[in-house]
Amino acid sequence: MDAYFFEDFKIxxxxxxxxxxxxxxxxxxxxxxxxxxxIHIDTHASESGVFGGLIASGLQTIALTFRxxxxxxxxxxCGMGAPGMDKVxxxxxxxxxxTLYGTGEVLExxxxxxxxxxxxxxxxxxxxxxxGELIVTLEIPQIMRKRQVxx
Amino acid sequence: MDAYFFEDFKIxxxxxxxxxxxxxxxxxxxxxxxxxxxIHIDTHASESGVFGGLIASGLQTIALTFRxxxxxxxxxxCGMGAPGMDKVxxxxxxxxxxTLYGTGEVLExxxxxxxxxxxxxxxxxxxxxxxGELIVTLEIPQIMRKRQVxx
Numbered sequence: 001m002d003a004y005f006f007e008d009f010k011i012x013x014x015x016x017x018x019x020x021x022x023x024x025x026x027x028x029x030x031x032x033x034x035x036x037x038x039i040h041i042d043t044h045a046s047e048s049g050v051f052g053g054l055i056a057s058g059l060q061t062i063a064l065t066f067r068x069x070x071x072x073x074x075x076x077x078c079g080m081g082a083p084g085m086d087k088v089x090x091x092x093x094x095x096x097x098x099t100l101y102g103t104g105e106v107l108e109x110x111x112x113x114x115x116x117x118x119x120x121x122x123x124x125x126x127x128x129x130x131x132g133e134l135i136v137t138l139e140i141p142q143i144m145r146k147r148q149v150x151x
Numbered sequence: 152m153d154a155y156f157f158e159d160f161k162i163x164x165x166x167x168x169x170x171x172x173x174x175x176x177x178x179x180x181x182x183x184x185x186x187x188x189x190i191h192i193d194t195h196a197s198e199s200g201v202f203g204g205l206i207a208s209g210l211q212t213i214a215l216t217f218r219x220x221x222x223x224x225x226x227x228x229c230g231m232g233a234p235g236m237d238k239v240x241x242x243x244x245x246x247x248x249x250t251l252y253g254t255g256e257v258l259e260x261x262x263x264x265x266x267x268x269x270x271x272x273x274x275x276x277x278x279x280x281x282x283g284e285l286i287v288t289l290e291i292p293q294i295m296r297k298r299q300v301x302x
Contacts (some may be wrong), residue, residue: 034211081241
């Protein structure tokens with residue numbers, strides 16, 4: 001899709017990304033480096049644990065929900081970072097063989113008071129699996145560039 | 152240090168982890184897979200950008216703040232996952248060559264009403280660089296196992 005700028009986003013608009021399948025190997029690889037809890041790296045220990053088997057790190061589900069959304073291309077020219085992230089909820093564990101689909105939805109549009117080249121688009125990101133079950137939801141106030149006007 | 156259980160945590164207690172140095176290579180490797188924004192993967196494009204050079208993905212700073220804390224060992228026996236994460240603020244960008252130190256601080260202790268084998272320890276995590284500047288702060292309500300008592 002075409003790259004957007006701040007002015008192009010509309011409240012309620014949704015951008016759904018393509019699926020990304022989590023394998024046992026990439027769940028363990030991520031966790032070994034970034035989140036080495038037994039439920040994310042040990043198939044045997046995790047079997048007798050709370051979740052009854054290996055589950056992906058919640059940080060990996062956030063990252064690949066965002067990645068799936070990012071690959072829609074809508075934010076490729078306007079993204080200027082973000083001051084934070086809020087309201088992360090992990091709803092259902094993601095397991096080896098599951099596929100994650102990330103969607104970004106526009107919650108709020110806040111033009112910058114001090115800089116007229118940008119604004120904040122408060123986005124709600126949703127990660128769902130192949131059955132449409134919620135995996136993770138979160139909000140990020142994204143700083144987005146305005147379209148440059150010849151001046 | 153010795154592994155803790157729910158009963159061992161005290162409000163205000165802090166656990167500071169060892170440093171982890173971010174290289175240009177591991178910033179780019181993480182971002183290529185999880186957060187491929189130009190400010191995280193392109194040293195040339197990022198030079199003329201908002202941050203004046205390559206910066207680590209905020210998701211990577213969260214993950215390695217937690218990893219630095221995790222390696223203290225305090226949560227190695229009691230961690231049972233978490234329902235979410237809140238109040239993430241990225242204060243200062245982390246750049247190639249910087250070192251990140253993660254600290255976990257106990258904010259609140261909430262025994263489970265329905266299950267007497269666990270409780271929630273609301274933790275505040277802080278990532279700082281080698282100058283003591285805040286990089287990232289966030290809160291996670293960690294589900295922690297109680298010490299098993301012979302019955």
